[in-house]
Amino acid sequence: MAKTDTLTVDQQKLVQAWTESLPTVLNASDKAEVKADEADANVIWVHIATAGHSFYSFDFKCTYVDSREVKVELIDVERDGRNVDERTDTIQTMVDDYVRHIHECAQLLQAVTNR
Template sequence: MNKQDGLRIGQQQLAEAWQRTLPNTIHETDSAIVKPDEANEQTLRVTIQTAGHQMYSFDFSVRYVDSREVRVELIDVERDGRSVDERTDIIQQLIQDYTRHIHECAQTLHAVTNA
């Protein structure tokens, strides 16, 4: 990442902006928690919890490649606090859905990350 295209916002402020914005881009019955990644100042940790009886929890790493683009990686999927097989169709569909919502949130926050 070159200096001109780097993030111009602190990691804590970025996490707070994501925490305010992401709930508006995911399903209204789901919940999200966004925290700074302590190991990398360009990265956020995003946990999305599904509503209803499924009780899935998806942990993502969201790393800024530049001020506009994020790289989203799935860290773990849990159900009732236990890791589950991520290869099932329903889990893969949810992962794709949440990844899309995370990218939408990054686009929404472009004015903040590029300020």
């Protein structure tokens, strides 16, 4: 049986929905930016900047596997504009936390994506 559950939402509407919803699942002091992938309508890019003294920023590629599920890939971690080793325990804990929040946001948006 073929899988037919595909994402059929206009990408700009999807980006707008993510832009509005993602801050509701993140820490209040974190800043998020969501962009469309110009080459793939099933992909959005999420940039999260942490607040406080750490000045970390994270870039994630989020690919819709179907209308409900996103595959989240960490692309880059920077601190104060410089690449950092994302294998440290501190960074891994933050990445895991953000990935969980991104999946949480995808769940919130099922009303938009699951049509």
